[in-house]
Amino acid sequence: MTSLQLTDTVGALVRDYPSLAALFETAEIDYCCGGRQTLAEACAQRGIDAQTFLKELEAAIETAPEPAIADLSLTALVDHIETVHHAYLQRELPRLEAQAEKVAAVHGSRDARLQQLHATVVALAAELKPHLQKEEQVLFPRLRQLEKSYDRAVDVLISAAIDCMQREHEETGVALSQLRRLSDGFTPPEWACNTYRVLLAGLLSLEKDLHQHIHKENNLLFPKAIALLEAKRLACAS
Structure with a gap:
């Protein structure tokens, strides 16, 4: 056991x-x-x-057998996050925004929270899009480079970028909590139409994927990157 x-x-x-x-x-x-x-x-x-x-x-x-994701190299983990989680967000966010807008327009007079739900989805998407760009264009290329060689300037950039990403992850967590609160835990009311039900199912899937996404970065990728930075600093100093 x-x-x-x-x-x-x-x-x-x-x-x-x-x-x-x-x-x-x-x-x-x-x-x-x-x-x-x-x-x-x-x-x-x-x-x-x-x-x-x-x-x-x-x-x-x-x-339950455990996948070996924790054993992936830094580059392989970055590739995994991009192909699985970034691709998911780029595909799903526009769909969820459109559905939230439609549900708020049709049923907003019956439940005023749907306007807030729509606004929260739009705000979350607006935060995540530049977040993904910063990861893909700034942080992730430097992490791939770090496995090949060490550069002091890259060291400083990586450390600053990780701090920024972690702060933005906190903001994402707040938005997800708000979506859950506004939707009664993503539970549709009895009168909900199919679009409303599909929206809530999609938001639940979004929550689950973002939890996994942020977990893999905060608890796997970033500690692995920091440990590699420290090892390379020591190697350069010796």
């Missing part, structure tokens, strides 16, 4: 055992932006019995 500890951080748990993400999602425990919390702290915040939840996590690990 795998032995986990209540002092383990939730980000590290999902980093080492990606299949646990589904359980954290169900429990509404933030393992991406809130990944530095210990399991005990996260359970206390959600009013969950920590020992019971710990046993559920251990049982899930025993029954």
